Amino acid sequence: MSESLRQRVGRLIAGGFNALVDAVENAAPEATMEQAIREIDTAVNEVRNELGVIEAQRHLTSKRLAEDGQRIDKLDEQAKLALTEGREDLAEAAVSRQIDLETQLPVLEARLADLGDEKARLEGYVNALQAKKREMRDALQNYQESRRVAGQSSLGQPENSATGSGGVEARAERAGDAFDRVFRHQTGIQSGAGGRIDDEARLSELEEMSRRNRVRERLLRLKSEKS
Numbered sequence: 001m002s003e004s005l006r007q008r009v010g011r012l013i014a015g016g017f018n019a020l021v022d023a024v025e026n027a028a029p030e031a032t033m034e035q036a037i038r039e040i041d042t043a044v045n046e047v048r049n050e051l052g053v054i055e056a057q058r059h060l061t062s063k064r065l066a067e068d069g070q071r072i073d074k075l076d077e078q079a080k081l082a083l084t085e086g087r088e089d090l091a092e093a094a095v096s097r098q099i100d101l102e103t104q105l106p107v108l109e110a111r112l113a114d115l116g117d118e119k120a121r122l123e124g125y126v127n128a129l130q131a132k133k134r135e136m137r138d139a140l141q142n143y144q145e146s147r148r149v150a151g152q153s154s155l156g157q158p159e160n161s162a163t164g165s166g167g168v169e170a171r172a173e174r175a176g177d178a179f180d181r182v183f184r185h186q187t188g189i190q191s192g193a194g195g196r197i198d199d200e201a202r203l204s205e206l207e208e209m210s211r212r213n214r215v216r217e218r219l220l221r222l223k224s225e226k227s
Helices: 003-023 029-084 088-150 152-156 165-183 197-226
Strands: none
Touching: 003 029, 003 088, 029 088, 029 197, 088 197
């Protein structure tokens, strides 16, 4: 979810009722209130669009994860067949590719988990916005009812109506608390690494050595299973 949309959702959730209180003093309070509600609808649509993107990414990542798992199983069968046929070179190639795929699985799994968390957050935003819209609708209806009952003169006394500042502020605070609970789930982890070029080269060589060793160990295990 983009930062600008996140900030917009936060503003709508935390400041919506203040806008309604101010609107009572405007020349066209009902129009201002209706516009605030339409802005909520627009934000909901934008968040839902992002939800669609996240869901598509989750589908593709899940599909890739399943395909890689199937490919790993197939390579295992191919490596065993190659050993049976006395083609250790082909078995080594299969095992090498298998290990490469296995190293990618944790990354795909972490990506899938992150996308799941983002989906839950976006769904929380939609729920919070819809809750805010219902409260704003109630405020507008109460305001309209107060006009019908008390007449146009009651507009100058919002403190005595159902949309009075005390009641409005309390409801806004409740809505703000609900949003805060959702927003607290937002986390960002930034990591970095550095080092000298020669150190990086040695680490790279060590990683390749470890990888070759894993290939040899797996070949030996397959041979032992065959015998």
